[in-house]
Amino acid sequence: MDETTVQLLCPECAKDWQISPGELPAAADMFHCPGCHASRRMSEFTRTDRDLQTLKQLG
Numbered sequence: 001m002d003e004t005t006v007q008l009l010c011p012e013c014a015k016d017w018q019i020s021p022g023e024l025p026a027a028a029d030m031f032h033c034p035g036c037h038a039s040r041r042m043s044e045f046t047r048t049d050r051d052l053q054t055l056k057q058l059g
Contacts (some may be wrong), residue, residue, distance in 0.1 A: 006055050007047040012038035021059040026058070027052065 005018040007028040015035035025031055046052040 004054060004058060006051045006059075008045045008051070009047045010035060010038060011040065011044055012036050021055045021057075024059050025053060026059060027056050 004055060006021045006024065007016065007018050009016045010033040011031060013036035015033060017034075023044050026032070027041070027046075029038055029042050031042040031045055032039050042055065043052055046055055
């Protein structure tokens with residue numbers, strides 16, 4: 001079975017990565033980029049609308 005992942009992109013440093021939605025905070029909670037430590041709402045790090053919807057459904 002394939003594990004669902006969410007694609008993330010930091011709006012500050014452009015670091016991109018994938019992670020399981022269960023390892024992430026809720027879309028409205030604060031998140032810190034592991035690359036540059038920028039702090040924004042988790043929803044601002046999702047790469048696409050589909051990633052945001054996956055985060056909301058499975059996170």
